[in-house]
Structures are given as C-alpha cells and as structure tokens.
Amino acid sequence: MxxxxxxxxxxxxxxxxxxxxxxxxxxxxxxxxxxxxxxxxxxxxxxxxxxxxxxxxxxxxxxDEEAQLKVLRAHPDLAGKLAVGEALTADSSAEQAGAGLDQCTPEEFERFQALNEKYKARFRFPFILAVRGLHRRDILAAFEARVSNDPETERATAVAQVNRIAALRLAARVGVN
The missing domain is CATH 1.10.8 (Helicase, Ruva Protein; domain 3)
Incomplete structure (x- = not known):
C-alpha cells in the first residue's frame, strides 16, 4: 500500500x-x-x-559527471569528521550517530580512517552509504567490499546511495522509515 x-x-x-x-x-x-x-x-x-x-x-x-562529483564530494567521511568533532550537517550527524559511528572503538576508528584514505585516493570522493538502520560493523563490511570496485561501478553506486539518503531524509520528515 x-x-x-x-x-x-x-x-x-x-x-x-x-x-x-x-x-x-x-x-x-x-x-x-x-x-x-x-x-x-x-x-x-x-x-x-x-x-x-x-x-x-x-x-x-x-x-553531468562534474556536477554529480561535486555532490558526492560534499558528503562527509564516515566516522571521520564526526569522530574528531568537526561540523556536520544536522542530517549527517544524526545518521552517523544512529549507526553508532560516534561510538567506534579505537580499532574501528583506525580502520575507518584507513578505508577513508584508501577509498578517496582511488575514487576522488568519500565513501557514501545510506547508514540509517545499519550498525557500524555492517558499514565497515560494505566499505571493505566496495573499495575494490572499478571507478565506474563505484560512482554509480555512490550516486544511488546519495539518492537513497535523500529519499530517507524526506521520508523522515513525515515519520516514514
């Protein structure tokens, strides 16, 4: 329905x-x-x-690809800025905290940082995943799986994830989850 x-x-x-x-x-x-x-x-x-x-x-x-890349690059690192206290949008902060990314163990934080660096060096934009409803272990597993994607596949995946994040944000405004 x-x-x-x-x-x-x-x-x-x-x-x-x-x-x-x-x-x-x-x-x-x-x-x-x-x-x-x-x-x-x-x-x-x-x-x-x-x-x-x-x-x-x-x-x-x-x-066009350049406009899409600007949107992708506007997203924060997962468990990056939040973990070190830098400013995030209210939506990003709530989404990351809801997934427990603000409660990483030192080992998890170190792994996120290493993956963030590897991912951005490979793709030139941050790893993007709609984290609502996921636990940080699930996010790390997705991160580890996607970091070896080819650039075209990963860009398409990131675009799809950005659209999913937007849809979830709109649904949350009327209490739909």
Whole structure:
C-alpha cells in the first residue's frame, strides 16, 4: 500500500525560494537540485515523500559527471569528521550517530580512517552509504567490499546511495522509515 502522508509544507504550494529553503538540504550542500526540480514544475503528486524523492533523484541523475562529483564530494567521511568533532550537517550527524559511528572503538576508528584514505585516493570522493538502520560493523563490511570496485561501478553506486539518503531524509520528515 502506498504511503499517503504529505510533506509539510507541501512542495507543490511553494514558490522557488521557499521550496529551496525547505527541501534544498535534502542533498548534502547542493540546493541546486531542489531549485532545478522546482523549475521543472511540481504537482500535487510531488507532495508525497517518495514522489518528491524520485523527482529530485531524476535531476541529480541527469546532471553531468562534474556536477554529480561535486555532490558526492560534499558528503562527509564516515566516522571521520564526526569522530574528531568537526561540523556536520544536522542530517549527517544524526545518521552517523544512529549507526553508532560516534561510538567506534579505537580499532574501528583506525580502520575507518584507513578505508577513508584508501577509498578517496582511488575514487576522488568519500565513501557514501545510506547508514540509517545499519550498525557500524555492517558499514565497515560494505566499505571493505566496495573499495575494490572499478571507478565506474563505484560512482554509480555512490550516486544511488546519495539518492537513497535523500529519499530517507524526506521520508523522515513525515515519520516514514
């Protein structure tokens, strides 16, 4: 059964600036995705989290490689900045803390740091994973598996994960998990 809950404020009722103010943070430091989505026109169907997530994802997916890479590079390292107390967006902080990344053992923290360095050297953007509902051991296992992907596969995986994160953020705004 489809979820019938609506976002508030309803996206279809907002002018461009209000829409960007409300939904421009769904993609990490990339309000241009919301702005471009609004400019394409929104209907009442876009007032539901899943529909709006699909619209935003279509804009991100259609962006050129350089624009996508900028979005990927806007994401924080997992168990990186959070663990050393640097600023994260409220969403990223809550997502990482929810996965227990703020409670890493020294060994886990060291492993995350080594994987972050290896991954960024190989792909030129941070490892991205929708961590909601995962434990840090699951995240480490995914990290270790994906660090050996070829660059094209990994970029596509990272783009898909960014879209998943955005969809989860929108769903959380109406209590859908």
């Amino acid at each position: 489809a979820d019938t809950r609506l976002l508030s404020p309803r996206p279809s009722t907002l002018d461009e600036d209000a829409f960007v103010a409300c939904y421009g943070d769904v993609y990490e430091h990339s309000p241009w995705i919301a702005r471009q989505t609004h400019r394409q026109g929104l209907g009442e169907e876009d007032d539901r989290p899943a529909a709006l997530a699909a619209r935003l994802a279509a804009v991100f997916d259609a962006a």
